[in-house]
Amino acid sequence: MSQPTDAALVFLDPNYPAGRIADPTQPQILVTDEGLTRGDGVFETMLAVDGKVRKLGLHLNRLASSANICTLPIPPEQAWEAAIQTAVETLRKQRPEFTEMTVKLTATRGVSGMGSTCWVLATGVPESTIRQRENGVDVILLDKGHDAAANHRAPWLLMGAKTLSCAVNMSALRYAKAQGKDDVIFHTSEGRVLEGPTSTVLMVKIDQQTGVPTLITPRLETGVLPGTTQGAIFAGAEDSGWDLGYGPVTTEELLQMDAVWLVSSVRLITPVLSLDNQPMGQHPEITAKLTEFLLAGAH
Template sequence: MADGSVVVALLDGTLLDPAQPLLRPDDLGVLRGEGVFETTLVVDGIARDLDEHLIRLTVSAEQTGLTVPAPDQWRPGVQAALQAWTGGSQMVLRLIASRGPEHGSEPVCYVLGAELPMASRRQRRSGVRVLLLERGFTVAAATSAPWLLAGAKTLSYGVNMAALRHARANGADDVIFLDADGRVLEAPTSSVVLARGRTLVTPPEEAILAGITVRRLFRAAESAGWDVQTEPLTAADLWAADGVWLTSSARLLAPVVAIDGRPRADGALTGELHRLLDVPD
C-alpha cells in the first residue's frame, strides 16, 4: 500500500504502507546508525544516474563491512516505487540498507520515495548562504584511518545534520567543511565545485564522498568546451572563484551566494551549468 506522496517498496517489488513499522526496535541502523544509503532524483518517472548510485551503495557497504544485495536486485523495488508514485514530477528516491538486528544475518533493505522539498527547488535558483566549518580531522588522517568512513554514505548522519542546524541557527542555509589544515572538503549533503573563468574545479576524492553529480557535470562541461580539474582547494580559492556551487543528487546544483555572511556572485554562470546538468524547473 502507498498513499502516493510517500512510497515504500521492498526489493522484490512489494509495496508497504509507509505508516506501518518496517525496522525492528533493536535494528542497528536505529540504535547505532549502522547502514548505508543512496539518494537520487526522479524526474517524470526516470531515476537519474541510477546505475552509479547502485554501484556507490555497494562501495559504501564494503567500507562498512556490510553485505548488501547486488545492484540488479534493487531494480524491482525501484520500479515498484516509480510505478506507485502519484505525487509531483520530482521525487527523491532513497535506497536504504540498515544492518538489522545484532544477531541477524541480513540487512533490512528497502526503497523510499518522497516529494522533493520546495526548499531544494528554490535553492537551485536563489542559492544558498554557507558557513565554513572545520570538520575536525585532516585529509591525511582520514585517508590513513578507514574506520572514520569519510568516503562512505552511511546512515550515521548526526554530525552532518548538526552542522546544518548550526548553519540555520546562524543565518545560513548550508555548510562547507574544511579539514584541520584548511582544505575544502564537501558540504553535509553536497559536493563543492568552483569556476575559474571557463574551468570547473572540485576537490580530490580524498576523505569525501565521491560526487556522482559532479562527475555528470564535468562530463557535460567538457563536451561543451569547458576545462575541468580536480585539485586541493582552500577557503581563499572559494573567495577568489568566479562562482561556487554545491552539487548533489536531489537539489542538483545550487549557487553559493554568501560565505560566512559575505555576499558573493556566481559570475552569471548558474544558468549555463543548470542546462549542462538538465536541471528541471
C-alpha cells in the same frame, strides 16, 4: 517535508522479486535494527523526473561502494532496480501530479545475525528544496576536525562512504541555521575545502586574460564523498572541452573563486550567495551551462 501518505515504500525481499510494498505511515523497523541503534547502514538519495531516475547507475555504484567500505553485504543491483521501479510506479499512481520525486535507497546492517534491511522510499520533492535551487544559499565554513591525510591513514573512519551516521552533518546544518544561514562547507583542520553536509562543492575560476572558465572540485583523496552530480557535470563539461581542475583548494582560495555552487542529486546546482558573510559572484549563465552538462552527463 512531504507527508508520509505522499510516499511509496518498497522493501527488498527475496520472496518478492519486484519488491514488497509496505505502508510508510506504519512502523516498519524493529528497535533492534542496527541501522537505528548504531547508524550502521548506507544510503543514496536520487531524483526521478517524469518517472525516470537520473544517474541510476552512478547511484547504484556508489551504494555498492559505500556498502563495501562498511563490509555490509547488500542485494544485487537487479533487486534494487526492481524495487525502485515498483516504488516510482506506485507513487506515480498515488500522486500523478508529482513530476519530480525523491527516491531514497537505504541498506542497514539489520538485526544482529538476520542480514541487512533494505528499502526504497519515494516521496515528493520538498518546496524548500525547490526554492533553494532557484534562490541560492548563504553558507558558512566549518572545520570537520580531521586533517587531509586522515582518510588514507585510517580507513576505519569510513570517509568516502555515505552512511546513516549523519548526526554531525545535521548538527552542522543546525549550527548554520542558528546563524541565519542555509548551509555549510566543511574544511579540514589545515583549511582544505571538503564538501557540504549533503552536497559536493563546485567552483569556477575565470582566467582574467582569456575569459576561459575552469571548473574545480576538491580531490577525493581528502575523504570527501564522490559526488554523482559533480561526476555527471564534469563528464558533460569534459565532452564540451571545458578545463577541469581537482583541489586541493584552501578556504582562502575558495573565497577568491568567481563562483561557487553546492550540487546534489535533488537540490541540483545551487548557487552559493555568500561564504562567511562575504558575497560571492553570481553567474547564472554558467549555472545554466552546468545544468546542460548535468543533463548530458547523467546517463
